[in-house]
Amino acid sequence: MLDAKVTPYIKPLLRPMIVALSKACVTPNQVTLAGFVIGMLAVPAIINGWWVLAFICIVANRVFDGIDGELARFQQSSSSAGGFLDICLDFLFYAAVPLAFGVANPIEWGVPALVLMAAFVGTGSSFLAFAVAAEKFNIEKPQFKNKSFYYMQGLTEGTETILLFLAFCIWPAYFPVLAYVFASACGITIITRVYSGFTTLKAVEGIDDYCSNKDKEKS
Numbered sequence: 167m168l169d170a171k172v173t174p175y176i177k178p179l180l181r182p183m184i185v186a187l188s189k190a191c192v193t194p195n196q197v198t199l200a201g202f203v204i205g206m207l208a209v210p211a212i213i214n215g216w217w218v219l220a221f222i223c224i225v226a227n228r229v230f231d232g233i234d235g236e237l238a239r240f241q242q243s244s245s246s247a248g249g250f251l252d253i254c255l256d257f258l259f260y261a262a263v264p265l266a267f268g269v270a271n272p273i274e275w276g277v278p279a280l281v282l283m284a285a286f287v288g289t290g291s292s293f294l295a296f297a298v299a300a301e302k303f304n305i306e307k308p309q310f311k312n313k314s315f316y317y318m319q320g321l322t323e324g325t326e327t328i329l330l331f332l333a334f335c336i337w338p339a340y341f342p343v344l345a346y347v348f349a350s351a352c353g354i355t356i357i358t359r360v361y362s363g364f365t366t367l368k369a370v371e372g373i374d375d376y377c378s379n380k381d382k383e384k385s
Contacts, residue, residue: 184233187237194234194243204230209262224332275345277342278345282345282346288352
């Protein structure tokens with residue numbers, strides 16, 4: 167919900183770093199991998215209760231995630247391979263954070279961690295499944311034209327997820343409540359994405375169901 171609104175404000179802040187990295191011949195894929203490694207350091211930090219370190223690792227991961235795509239466009243090296251690597255590592259990172267909380271306190275945090283991870287599977291699968299179909303039918307990306315895949319919006323997107331992770335680090339005792347509330351919001355995202363995606367693709371394909379066709383034949 168917030169990604170399209172936040173992105174235009176973040177891009178200018180990243181510009182100096184992008185120029186410096188390009189001069190140093192750093193590639194976008196190297197930035198993607200480095201950001202993933204740093205982000206994954208939040209897992210042992212969470213398990214050990216090192217909340218400040220976890221917070222820093224999560225913020226750094228997101229900064230690197232913002233840089234890699236912009237660096238690719240600056241270097242005119244955007245590719246489907248880079249976009250694939252980026253989204254795969256993003257989703258692994260998203261799953262790793264609630265997993266870390268579940269491991270840290272399985273008695274109190276285990277169930278909400280599992281619920282949140284299941285919600286992430288739903289939002290991620292609906293997101294990526296439509297992206298594949300959108301590519302097939304060349305459906306345009308009006309708000310994210312620079313993305314290497316179709317970016318299907320929803321109530322819970324990347325910005326909201328990161329704010330949630332940071333809230334976990336600030337108020338870890340409230341992890342169960344925050345996890346359940348966000349999982350509920352993810353449920354709304356899943357329902358709206360599945361409905362919107364299905365109706366959009368059905369309209370693009372122009373296919374009626376069997377019973378509708380039979381009714382037309384009778385009339």
